[in-house]
Amino acid sequence: MPSAESAGTPAVAVADVAHRYGDVVALGPLDLTVPPGEFLVLVGASGCGKSTLLRLIAGFERPTTGTVLTGGVPPIPGRGAGLVFQQPRLFPWKTVGGNIELALRYAGRPTDGADALLHRVGLQDVAKRRTWQISGGQQQRVAIARALAADRPLLLLDEPFAALDALTRERLQEDLRSVSTATGRTSIFVTHSVDEAVFLGSRVVVLSPRPGRIVLDLPIPLPRTGITPDDLRGLPEYAALRAEIGHAVRSEGASA
Numbered sequence: 582m583p584s585a586e587s588a589g590t591p592a593v594a595v596a597d598v599a600h601r602y603g604d605v606v607a608l609g610p611l612d613l614t615v616p617p618g619e620f621l622v623l624v625g626a627s628g629c630g631k632s633t634l635l636r637l638i639a640g641f642e643r644p645t646t647g648t649v650l651t652g653g654v655p656p657i658p659g660r661g662a663g664l665v666f667q668q669p670r671l672f673p674w675k676t677v678g679g680n681i682e683l684a685l686r687y688a689g690r691p692t693d694g695a696d697a698l699l700h701r702v703g704l705q706d707v708a709k710r711r712t713w714q715i716s717g718g719q720q721q722r723v724a725i726a727r728a729l730a731a732d733r734p735l736l737l738l739d740e741p742f743a744a745l746d747a748l749t750r751e752r753l754q755e756d757l758r759s760v761s762t763a764t765g766r767t768s769i770f771v772t773h774s775v776d777e778a779v780f781l782g783s784r785v786v787v788l789s790p791r792p793g794r795i796v797l798d799l800p801i802p803l804p805r806t807g808i809t810p811d812d813l814r815g816l817p818e819y820a821a822l823r824a825e826i827g828h829a830v831r832s833e834g835a836s837a
C-alpha cells in the first residue's frame with residue numbers, strides 16, 4: 582500500500598514560478614499542480630513560455646523565482662521525464678528497433694521490450710529499417726516509443742506533431758490518445774492547436790502571451806475509451822469545449 586504521503590504527492594508542482602532570460606520575462610508567475618495520470622495540454626501563443634515551462638519541469642533550467650517539484654523532489658535533468666520534441670532527433674545510424682533498444686539499455690531495462698513498444702506505436706513492420714527510410718510521422722512514432730522506453734514517470738511533449746501534415750497528425754493524435762490511456766503516464770503536451778488540445782487532453786491550460794500566465798484551466802470530461810475518434814469529435818460537448826478554449830486563446834490576443 583502506498584504511504585499517505587506518496588499517494589498525495591503531485592506528479593508536478595509548480596509554485597509561484599517566474600522565469601527571466603536576462604531582462605526578458607519569459608514566463609509567469611504561475612502555479613500549476615498536475616496529479617499523477619493526468620494528460621495536461623498547454624496552449625498558448627508563440628513565445629509565451631511553453632517550452633520554458635517544460636524545460637523547468639524537466640530540470641534543464643532552474644526558475645528565476647518559485648519552485649518546481651516532480652514527484653515531490655526537484656527535477657533531475659535527463660532523469661525525471663521522457664521528452665518528445667517537434668523534431669524526432671533519432672540516431673540515423675541505428676535501425677528503428679535499434680533506437681528503441683538503445684533507449685531501453687540507457688534506462689537499464691531489458692532490450693527485448695523493444696518489440697512491444699514498437700507494436701504499441703504501430704511500427705512493428707518497420708523495426709529493421711533505418712530511421713531515414715521511414716516517413717516523418719513514423720519517425721515521430723519512434724520518438725514517442727523511445728520516450729516510453731525511458732520509463733520515466735512523466736512524459737513531456739513539446740509540439741511533437743507541429744511539423745506533420747494534417748492527416749498524419751490526426752492519426753498520431755488518435756494513437757497517442759489510446760497509448761496514453763493504456764499507459765496512464767502523466768503527460769504534459771504543448772500545442773498551438775485548440776482541436777488537438779481538446780482531443781488529447783484530460784485537462785487543458787491556456788497561457789497568456791509572454792510572460793505566460795494561466796488564463797484558463799479546464800478539465801476535459803470526455804470519454805477516453807469505448808468511443809471512436811470520429812464519434813468523439815462529433816460530440817456536442819467536444820464542440821463546446823473547443824469553443825470555450827478557442828475563445829480564451831483568441832481573447833488573450835494569441836496572435837501567433
Ligand SMILES: Nc1ncnc2c1ncn2[C@@H]1O[C@H](COP(=O)(O)OP(=O)(O)O)[C@@H](O)[C@H]1O
Pocket residue numbers: 602605606607625626627628629630631632633634791
Ligand atoms: N535561452 C533563451 N535566451 C533568451 N531568451 C529566450 C531563451 N529561450 C526563450 N527565450 C525567450 O523567452 C520567451 C519564451 O520562449 P519559449 O519558452 O520558447 O516560448 P514558446 O515555447 O511558448 O514559444 C520568448 O520571448 C523567447 O524569445
Ligand SMILES: [Mg+2]
Pocket residue numbers: 631632633739
Ligand atoms: Mg516552444
